[in-house]
Amino acid sequence: MYWADFGDADGHEAAFLRPAVVVQCNAANASVMDTVLVCPCTTTLRRNKWPGNVELAQDEAGLPKRSLVEVTLLTALDRAYLHGHIGRLSEARMRAIVRAIHQLVEIE
DSSP: OOOEOSSSSSSSOSSSSSEEOSSSSSSHSSSSOOOEEEEEEEEEEGGGGSOOOOOEEETTGSSOEEEEEEEGGGGEGGGGGEEOOHHHHHHHHEEEEHHHHHTTTTTT
C-alpha cells in the first residue's frame, strides 16, 4: 500500500491524497512502465455494500483508519503520484482483492 495523489475530483473517481493498493504483478512493478495499477481506498464505510469493495481494519498494513479498498475504481496511476509506502497487506487480503477484481470483470 502507498499514499497516492489522485489529484482533484472531476466526477466520481478517487481524488486527493489517499492510500492505494498496488494490484499489478511483481514483474510489472519491476518493469520500466511509468504507470501502476491501483485500487484507491476510502474511509467512507457506507460503501462497503457496493460490489467489490474489500474492508480493511484500522492498523492493517499501517492504515490510520478502518478503510475500504474500492475495487470498482481500479485505475492506472503514474508512479510519480505514489508518495510513500504505508505497509503490506497479507496474502489472504490480496487474494480477496483479486477475487473482487475477477468478479467485477466476470472472470471466474
